[in-house]
Every structure is written in structure tokens, then in C-alpha cells.
Amino acid sequence: MDLGLHYWNYSTPADPARIAATLAQSARLAEQAGFAEFTVMDHFFQMELRGTADEPMLEAYTTLGYVAGVTERIRLSVLVTGVMYRHPGLLAKIVTTLDVLSGGRAALGIGASWYEREQLGLGVPVVPVAERFERLEETLQICLQMWSDNNGPYKGEYYQLAETLCVPAPLTRPRPPILIGGGGERRTLRLVARYADACNLFASSTEDITHKLEVLRGHCEDEGRDYDGIRKTAVYLGSIDDRDAFLADAERYAALGISQFDVMPDGDPIAFTERAAALVPVLTAL
Template sequence: MRISINVTDQSWPGALPDGLADVARRAEDAGADTLWLPDHLVQADPTLPPEHDDQLEAYTALGYLAARTSRIRLGTMVSAATFRTPALLVKAVTTLDVLSGGRAWFGVGAGHQAQEAADMGLDLPGTRARLDRLADVLRLARRMWAGDESPFTGSDGLRLERPRCRPAPATPGGPPVLVGGAGERRTLRLVAEHADACNVFDLPDDGATVRHKLAVLADHCADVGRDVATIDRTLSARLAPGTTADELAAKAETAAGWGITHLVLITPRPWDAGALAAVGGAVERVADA
């Protein structure tokens, strides 16, 4: 079981660059596997108070963090496939992988924030078109990382005459790909076909939904001839203020019983030293177990 943090609330008091860098260093020292950032231009977490609306552009911020850390992995949770052109998105995550020495994740999904798209002038077509574009991005990324520069044709008139990716990613074959979303017909099928990881949400139903979604994923994997065990099964869960390391380790153990291999934690306020100390203690306890 791996434990990571997702920095959704970026409203630290005082200087934001120092707050973000301090969280990244503390998370790395605590043994967290990955630091994830949401890929939004405006705050998209509906549980946060209105005054907590700071939101950095993800890939610029991750590049900043790559220069201030040395071990922790870095990625978006997740990038909407439609907000950037496919080649630009692949180049952004490749650049992060190169500059971080092979520590990037490629977190990508179909996208769903209609108000953000309207407010900021971002492209957000209908559900089917977004899923088609997600499939395009996944296929194109593998092609570019393999050095295949032949013409690429995708959905809705997408055509690249000579897609190339130089420098090549530091990670052989490209960064691991996490597909966000748990749609049972298409999204989890795309995970089975193209991704290294999925992401599902922790709901207050004792893991019933999580177990069901993972069973659907296993069926898709069987259809395409893939072992579901090769997919990192991540769970996004909220870390309540005051949670102890023992309580968090118990949460990780429970999630492992549902089939989860990687716990991604979100806080209802900016990450601080106390929350990260609980993460560090839980990482140690999970490793000992």
C-alpha cells in the first residue's frame, strides 16, 4: 500500500511559494509516494470555503516542485483531456518527467467541470466527445513516447502530421498513466486498455462502491487479456483534521481489503506539519505491516 497526498487547498497564509515548497519537502521526508496537484484554473473542490480559492496552474507548479524535491513523484489528479491540445498535454507531462529525473505521473481524465470551462473559456464538449478525446490522448501519448512519428488521426478531425517527442521521457516507455473517473462502460475500459492506474473515490458505504468498480475493471481486464493486478488501484479519500497515524494506517488496511493498492489523501484545509506527520507515521506502520 502506497500513500500519497493531493494538494487541493492551496490557500496557505503568507507566501504561497514557500508554503507549497514546504509541504512538498515535508511530504517527501514523510515517505509519501506522490504529490498530486489538481489541474484546474479555478478552485474546483466544492467542500472548501469560498475564500480558499487559490489555484495554481498545475504543470508550472509541478515544474517548480521538481526543482525543490528529489524523490517524491509528481503528477496531476487529473488533467482534462480537452483543456489542452493532445500534443501539448503529452509534451507538458514529458517535460515534467525529463526535468524531475523520471518522477512524473500522467494523470488524465475526460473532464467534467462545466462552470470552470465557461468561466475560463476552456473547451468542454459533450460527454461522448470528451471520452473520444481521452482515448485519443492515451493512444497518442504511447505513440509519442515510443518514438513513433508517423501521422496520427483521432476523433473529431484530429490529425497530427508528425507527432514527435524530443527529448524523450526519462522514464522508459513514458511516465505511468493514471486515468481518473469510474464510468463503467468507457472510462474503466480505457484503464484496462491503456493505463497503469485508476482512481476511485471513497464513499460512506463501507467500500461497496469501490469493490463494485474494481470488479467492473477486472472484467474489462479479462476481456482485453490483462491481469488487473498490473493496475495500481488508487483511492481518493479525505483526511479529517486530527487523524492520527494509527487511524490512517487502519484506513489504509481497510482500503487494501477492498482491493486498493494506493491511498491518495485530500485535506479540508491546506496541508500542514501535523497532517503530514500523520502521513509519515502511517507510511511507517504500513511498511512494517
């Protein structure tokens, strides 16, 4: 099992002038320890489920561009891009740019955006849930076309592109991997089966994950897709400080097919990354 560092909070240290150095040191430590992936949220206000909206928050892809410059090997992704926050053609270009400048380390993590306060606050269009998922599917189609040899037009219900030209092409071959986040059984997991290389779920319980993966397996059968060819990842919601409990959880989820835990710093991100680093070799052996 791999370990990913999900960097979701910029409130520690409190001085904004120290955010960049802390971010860089955390990313370097994660890379040196053998973390597989470094991810950030796609929010402009901090989530009210985790703090207050006026806490520090950085734009995701600018942040990953900075992280790319201070690391060499670790995979970089947004967990996950809000579909309403960037035009699909520009999103494909942004991820391509990250991939080229990082030496082929970018992935596209994407999902249906949901945080209406930041959308209303910053003027991002708020559309009904059903439309968000329809736009998500068109966005996936556009990214796949832009990362192919087809430079022609794209005509969808919501997006029309006269050209899907993307030069330079991503360094990752055949293209950056696509991860879809979320556990919605009717829409999200169906889109995983249809388009994605990976999914991301919340590790709320083994029973819940078992059910979600069975739903995904059914969608794969309907889509003619190899279920085993989709990488299954999960955000770990517990503490890493009870080592035995964490490793027992990792074994249980690995047995279900989860191949990566994404852990979230709970306070000082440097100290957290140092503590989590000791878990990497044990997880790798699972």
C-alpha cells in the same frame, strides 16, 4: 500501501506571497517522510464542492515544475489532467518536460474534464460527455504514440497530428506511467483496462470499491489485460486524525487491492503533512 499527498488547496496561508514557500515545505516534508507521490488538481477555479470558485488556484503543470525543483525523489502527477484543457500533443510534451527536468519522476494522470464553470469562464470548449470520452481515448493514443518510436502522423476523429515527434524522450522507461481517474463503469474503467497502468477511485466505501474493481476486472478480461498488473489507488475521504480508524480503513482497502491512499490537507498543509508523516511507516507495513 503507499501514501500520496494530494495538494488541492492554496487558500492557506491567506497571503499569496507565501504560497510558494508553503508548497515547497509541504513537498519536502512529504518526500522526507517517504510519501510515494505528490499530486495537484487540474483546475483553474477552486471546486465549488470544496470551496468557492474565487479562492486561490494554481495551474497544475507549472506547479509541479516548481515542486520538481525543490524535491529529488517523490513521484509527481496531476490528479487528474482535464482532457479538454490542453491539446494532446502539447500535453505529451508537457509531461515529457516534467519527466526530464525531474529526473524521471513524472506520471500522466488524466480523466474526462467536468467543471463547466471554469471552462466557460476561461473559454475552454465545452463538449458533450460522450465526446469528452472519445477525445480522452484519442489523447491516450496520442501520448502513447509520442512516447514510442513511431514519429509518424496520427489521424483521429478529433485530433490530427502531422508528426508525433517528442525529443528528448521521457527519462522514465519505457514511458511515464498512465493513471486514469474516475469510477465510471462503462467508459472510464474500460479505458483503464485498455490503456492505463493505474486507476484512481474515491474511497467512499469498501462495498463501492469492491464493485468498481469487479467491473474493472471484467473489462480486463474483455481486453485481454492482466488485472493484477494495474495499480489501484484511491482518494481517502476521511480524517487522518483518528489514527486507529484510518489504519483500519487502510487495512480493509489494502485487502481489496488498493495500494495507495491519496490524502488531502484539511487546513494548514504543512501541519497536515507533518501529522500524516507518522502514518507512512505503518502503511508501508501493510
